[in-house]
Amino acid sequence: MSQALPRRVLVTEVGPRDGLQNERLPVPTEAKVAFVRALLAAGLRDIEVSSFVRPDLVPQLADAAEVFRALGPAPAGRTYGALVPNERGLEGALAAGVGKISVFTAASETFSQRNVNASIAESLTRFAPVARGARGAGKTLRGYVSTAVACPFEGPIAPAAVVDVVKRLLDLGCDEISVGDTIGAGTPGEVARLIEALLPSLRAERLVLHFHDTRGMAVANVLASLRLGVFRFDASAGGLGGCPFAHGAAGNLATEDLVFLLDGLNIEHGIDLEPLKAASAGLIAHVGHPLASRVHGAPALAHRAR
Amino acid sequence: MSQALPRRVLVTEVGPRDGLQNERLPVPTEAKVAFVRALLAAGLRDIEVSSFVRPDLVPQLADAAEVFRALGPAPAGRTYGALVPNERGLEGALAAGVGKISVFTAASETFSQRNVNASIAESLTRFAPVARGARGAGKTLRGYVSTAVACPFEGPIAPAAVVDVVKRLLDLGCDEISVGDTIGAGTPGEVARLIEALLPSLRAERLVLHFHDTRGMAVANVLASLRLGVFRFDASAGGLGGCPFAHGAAGNLATEDLVFLLDGLNIEHGIDLEPLKAASAGLIAHVGHPLASRVHGAPALAHRAR
DSSP states (O other): OOOOOOSBOEEEEOIIIIIHHTOSSOOOHHHHHHHHHHHHHTTOOEEEEEEOOOTTTOGGGTTHHHHHHHHOSOOTTOEEEEEOOSHHHHHHHHHTTOSEEEEEEESOHHHHHHHHSSOHHHHHHHHHHHHHHHHHTTOEEEEEEESSSEETTTEEOOHHHHHHHHHHHHHTTOSEEEEEETTOOOOHHHHHHHHHHHTTTSOGGGEEEEEBOTTSOHHHHHHHHHHTTOOEEEEBGGGTTOOTTSTTOOOBOBHHHHHHHHHHTTOBOOOOHHHHHHHHHHHHHHHTSOOSOHHHHSOOOGGGOO | OOOOOOSBOEEEEOIIIIIHHTOSSOOOHHHHHHHHHHHHHTTOOEEEEEEOOOTTTOGGGTTHHHHHHHHOSOOTTOEEEEEOOSHHHHHHHHHTTOSEEEEEEESOHHHHHHHHSSOHHHHHHHHHHHHHHHHHTTOEEEEEEESSSEETTTEEOOHHHHHHHHHHHHHTTOSEEEEEETTOOOOHHHHHHHHHHHTTTSOGGGEEEEEBOTTSOHHHHHHHHHHTTOOEEEEBGGGTTOOTTSTTOOOBOBHHHHHHHHHHTTOBOOOOHHHHHHHHHHHHHHHTSOOSOHHHHSOOOGGGOO
8 A cells, every 4th residue: 555655745733732732831922922933934834823712721722812813814825723612712713813723523432521521423513513603704624533543541443433533524524634643652553554444535635644752653653654645744843742751741743853754755845944943942941841852852964954 | 665564573682782882871780780681581682782892982881791791691592792893802702702793883984983093994904803703703793884874974875885884794794784873864765775775785684774763763764674674673772872851862763662663563573562661661760861762751551561
C-alpha cells in the first residue's frame, strides 16, 4: 500500500489552542497574540487560535474573544480556527469572526463519557446545530475524533469504530476530520491500519492526522501516513502541551520536528524553521518549562537553514 | 525500493559504552555492572560494555577492566563488546575476555582530525594491527563509521564517502559495520539514500544503523531503514548519553523507543520492555537527569505490556 510521497503537506498549527490548553500555567493574552502573529510570520496558514468553552472548565483559554479581537481578521489566504463545544460557543466564535469552527468527539465511548460527559452519539447530536450554524455562516467545519488508536480506559480502539464516527461527522457536514492518537499510543503499525480503514470513506483532502509524541512515535507515524497518501497534519509549535521531563508528558507532534522531517524529504510546506523556532521560544518563559520539540532544543544545522 | 519489513531485528545495546561515555557524571563501577546484568535480564544479547581507552581522555570508562572482571564471562549466546582505539587497548580487551572488538573512524575528514587527531586513512592504518590481533584471537570485529550523514564542521556527507570508508573497514576484516548519524542530522530522506548506496557493498547481515535522536528523527529513520531491509540497529537504554532538556542533547536512539516501535510493527527482537525500563531507571540517580527516552518517561500501556 506504499506509494510515492506527497509533494506538498498542509499543516494546521494547533499550539495556541491544543498546546496552551494543556499547559499548567496561564499565558497572558498579549503573549498569545504575539505567538499567533509570529506563527503567521513563520508561514503557518491554518492556525487554531483558541476555544470558546466554559472558562471555568478551560481557564487557559478563557480569553478567546480578547485574543481574536486583538488579532483582527486573518490575513488573506490564512485561516484562524476555534474549537466550539456547543451553540453558545458557536455564538462567541461567530462574533469573533473565526474562519474555521471545530467540534470534537471521540472514538472511545468511555473517553467520551469522561471527557465531555456524553456518549459519542449524544456528543454528535449536540454538534448538529453547531454544524448547521457554522455552515450557514459560511465557515469551514472541522471534526476532531480523539482516542482513534487507543483509549486510556478501553485500550486499543478498532479502526472500524473510528470509521463509524468519521462517517457520522461527515454526515453532519464536516469539511475535514482530524483523527487523533490522543495518548500517543500508536506506532506506524497501528497508524497504517487506521489510515487504510479510513481512506475508503474519507478522501485524503479531508483527512488530517493528529499525533501526540508521548512515546516518541509521532514523526515515524507521519512518515507512515505520508506513504499512504496522507498530506495533512496537525502540529503544535515547540511541542507545546507537553513537557520533556514530566512523567507522561503528552505533547502534540512539534511543528518544528514535522518541518525538519518534511525538509529532509523535500516535501513543500511553506514554513520557515528558524522563525518558527523563534515563535515557540517566545512561550518558554510563560509555560515555565523547556519545550518538548527535539528540533527546537537542538542546534541549527547550517546546511538545513532556510 | 520499499519492501516487506524484516521479521526480526537484532539490537546492539550501546548504553553502557556510548551512553555513559557521553554523560557528565561518572557512574560507579558497581552501578555499571548492575546495569549490564539488568540489560541481560531484559533480553539484550549483544552489549557494548565499555572502552579500553586512555582514562585521562575518557574518564567515564576508566574502569573498563574492573567492569568486565565483575561481570565475568558473557552467558551463552550473549556477547560483550568493547571499543578499542589501538593495540594497547586491544591488549586490555583481550585480557578482559571481551567477545567483540570495535574500532572507530569517521566519514568526515575534519571530524576524524578533531576527534582522533588523525586523517581517516591514518586511523585505518592504526586499526590494521588491532583488527589482525582481534581476528587472530577469534573475536568478532566491528567497525564504526561516525558522521555518516552530516558533520558538524563540513555539513552534509556524501553517501559515496561513507561507502568508501565502509569498504576499507571490510578490507581490514570487519565482520559488521555500524554506520552512525552522530549528530542526529538525518531524516528518512538522507537515511534512505545512504542505505541504498551502502547495500551493494555491504550485505544487510553486516550493516548496523546507529541513530542519534538529537532532532527526534531516530525512530522514523529506523522505520525508513526497515523498509529497505536493514534489520540491525544500535540503541542506548533510556537514551543514555542525552538529556531531554539540554540544548543540543544528542542521545542515542533509546532502546525503549526502538522496542516500542518494533512491537507495534510485530517485529521480533527478544527484549522485554518493562525490565528494560527498569534497567535504565537504575541509572537515573547516577546520571543526575531524567532519561531522554520518551517511552521510558511515558506511562505503560496495559495492552502493550509484555
